[in-house]
Amino acid sequence: MDIKIIGLGGIGSVLSEKIGRFLNFSTRENNHIMLIDGDSYEVKNFERQEFFQLGSKAEVKRSELSLKFDRIQFSHYNKYVNESNIKELILEKDIIFVCVDNHKTRKLISDFCSKLNDIILISGGNELTDGNVQIYIRKEGKDLTPKITDYHPEIQDPKDKSPEDMSCEELSKSQPQLFFTNFTVAAIMCWVFFKIINGVIPTESDVYFDINTMAVSAKTRKVKAA
Amino acid sequence: MANKYTMEQMEEMNTDSLKQIAKNLDLTGYSKARKYDIIDMILESQGNTITPDNLADKTKKDVEKIARTAGIKVSKTDTKEQIINQVLAVSDPDKNKVHAFSGGVEGVRDMVGNNPTTIVVSCGASSGKFPVTGKTVQAVGDFLKEILNIDAAANAIVNGEEVSKTYTLSEGDTLEFVKRAGSKG
Secondary structure (H helix, E strand, O other), X not given: OEEEEEOOOOOHHHHHHHHHHHHHOOOOXXXXXXXXXXXXXXXXXXXXXXXXXXXXXXXXXXXXXHHHOOOOEEEEEOOOOOOOOHHHHOOOOOEEEEOOOOHHHHHHHXXXXXOOOOEEEEEEEEOOOEEEEEEEEEEOOEEOOOOOOOOOHHHHOOOOOOHHHOOHHHHHOOOOOOHHHHHHHHHHHHHHHHHHHXXXXXXXXXXXXXXXXXXXXXXXXXXXXX | OXXXXXXXXXXXXXXXXXXXXXXXXOOOOOOOOOHHHHHHHHHHHOOOOOOHHXXXXXXXXXXXXXXXXXXXXXXXXXXXXXXXXXXXXXXXXXXXXXXXXXXXXXXXXXXXXXXXXXXXXXXXXXXXXXXXXXXXXXXXXXXXXXXXXXXXXXXXXXXOEEEOOOOEOOOOOEEEEOOOXXXXX
16 A cells, blocks of 8 residues: 655644554555655644654654654655656555645645546645545546535635745745644544445545534535536 | 514624523523523523424414514415424424524524435535425525525526526435635635
8 A cells, every 4th residue: 555645744744644554553564654844843833733853854754753653655745746756656555645735735745646547645734623534536537526626716726836836935924723633633633544445435525623613514526527 | 481582683683692581580591692592591581482292383473473483484385384393303302392593603503404305405514404495596696695694696506507696496406505705825
């Protein structure tokens, strides 16, 4: 099983550990997890991101998880995903977890995956106290669930920037986030992963939650015609 | 009682002001309550509570007035019975009273579950059953925008497929207003 986790911030730093732990103690063999992020862990990230030392997020996480889970083959890529490198990073039959903090990168990954024949894309995102997880499954060249851009114009036509396009000043400014919310997104991504690896193709393509109302709701939407 | 506050007056006030009124009225349980729950408490204390049982005895004009106070848009073509059904959709059967306006999903969720004409409407993680058969998606979005926190630009999906805002809902439909995807991580 080839898994790529893109983004190792509030969601990805938690998710990578949980997916690694699950696979390490399962009976499944030949599991490879690639950790992808161009950012670095800094002291300011301790509030809501899980890591054991400062430095390149991808490299630090690979070192940490390799020590914990010796049955998994970990690798890392310490650059952001962009149009130049995406074809080297995302391959047929991969399971892709998208844990990034901008819609521009989500769209880039979604558009690329929609041209492959077999891919599973699980994308999570959040605001302060709510969020959602989107599921895109493509088998034998056919979409089984809608693309993550299909019903979301904010992803189809993103107004934000990828980290590579941001200035240092823009990068240093970040909106407040809550660790519990990041953690909930990661947990729902794990639910989806668990269903899929047990052979269940979800009919749901979007799972929303709201901490304030303590509600979770999964949505089933039809695949749009190409 | 020195002052009687109307629904319209109180909707213009912030929560702190409403809490002060509740305090002046010697009410209890308002300190952690939400805005519209406090409004309910104040209205009830002023004797403005209306029970569903006596709605049928009122004139159509009075029922329309109650519906408007409850934040319901009433059409000229609506029958008295249809308006009562809409009012009951935001009622609390446990207390057997009508909320002036339910500010949250909890107040309306599943309350009209036995009504075969109700339709499940959702936005993000919030959802409820509402008697909106025969209404357009636009009208439902306007009616429920505060209850379900619906963005004015939200796309609408009926039974899994995108529809225009002019789509008229039928019995058995399920309506979703698409909430924006979380952007951060």
